[in-house]
Amino acid sequence: MPPGRLRLLPPEWDFNDGAGVPAVHFTAYHALFHVAKVSPGETLLVHSAAGGVGTALLQQAKLAGCKTVAVVGSPRKAAVAKEFGADFVVTRGPDLWKEIDAAAPDGFDAIFDANGITTPKPGFDRLKLGGRLVIYGFAEMFPRGGRPSKLSLAWNWLRVPRFNPLAMTASNRAVMGFNVVFLTEKAELAKEGFDQIAAWMREGKLKKSPVAAFPVEQVADAHRTLEAGETVGKLILTFPE
Secondary structure (H helix, E strand, C coil): CCHHHCCCCCCCCCHHHHHHHHHHHHHHHHHHHHHCCCCCCCEEEECCCCEHHHHHHHHHHHHCCCEEEEEECCHHHHHHHHHCCCCEEEECCCCHHHHHHHHCCCCEEEEEECCCCCCHHHHHCCEEEEEEEEECCCHHHCCCCCCCCHHHHHHHHHHCCCCCHHHHHHHCCEEEECCHHHHCCCHHHHHHHHHHHHHHHHCCCCCCCCEEEEEHHHHHHHHHHHHCCCCCEEEEEECCC
8 A cells, every 4th residue: 555545543542542533523524524525603503414425414514614513313322413513313203304494493504314315315405505415425315134136226315315417506506415435536636635534533523433343254133233223433343463
């Protein structure tokens, strides 16, 4: 590997942190500062806010001077979102969008969505003038609990919302997408992001996102936990030393 892509593990990190923290915090950093280009005073909506990227987004958004409305999957996760800086927390349920509207009646400057199917379109409709919808995952593409069939995958693919460029132009709203896995050739982006994240952590401005570790022998248990939506933060596999 080219030397420019390597970073020393900070002294206060263990190997679990090294496996889990940079990926989620760099995803959040790129989403906020390179894709959405957030500004102080903006209002943001963060889906899956108790997950690894979600908790990183909440913290970094606070550093950027933004207000955040966090969406979580269960009441148990609401406290996690609050701990990591959410100004308002909504639990997914039948009144999801009513509660979101009550939390931010004027809409959102940016929305960060890793669901990919059911939430992007209602979110787009709630963007302010100049608002940005940022898609960075498709968790809903794969049904929870069990192996997806080709038919269910095809159906979910058809349900992915399509956005009209004319409508975006007329309403001054944008849809953006990215995946940091495909940014490996952009070494300068990774260097900037990782160096900034490490500096914030040294200064005590960022907390490590939670990391749930499973021994590689328990990979099936890890997948079941992930599919059930029970995880908080980042899930990693560990290997014998």
